[in-house]
Amino acid sequence: MVRLDEDSKRALSQAAELRQISVSDYVRTVTVAQAKREVLAAQSQSIALCPDEQLAFWQALQEPVRLTASQKRLGALMRGRK
Numbered sequence: 001m002v003r004l005d006e007d008s009k010r011a012l013s014q015a016a017e018l019r020q021i022s023v024s025d026y027v028r029t030v031t032v033a034q035a036k037r038e039v040l041a042a043q044s045q046s047i048a049l050c051p052d053e054q055l056a057f058w059q060a061l062q063e064p065v066r067l068t069a070s071q072k073r074l075g076a077l078m079r080g081r082k
Contacts, residue, residue: 004012016026041048049057067075 012023012026015030016023019026019029021029037048
């Protein structure tokens with residue numbers, strides 16, 4: 001069902017070995033738990049982000065806004081200027 005490159009396969013094997021379970025059991029345990037969290041978040045209309053995603057989101061919010069030419073024209077129009 002899912003094709004993986006060698007690095008991904010190796011990472012899954014190492015993680016499964018750390019838990020002393022099969023790769024299939026590891027994938028099932030991790031993916032089902034994550035899928036349930038995502039469904040629950042969607043149902044509660046909340047956003048669930050992992051730490052890396054949280055950082056990327058925060059950094060994106062810190063970036064200065066770059067208005068397009070159309071947005072600048074609209075802003076001027078709304079302020080009563082041409």
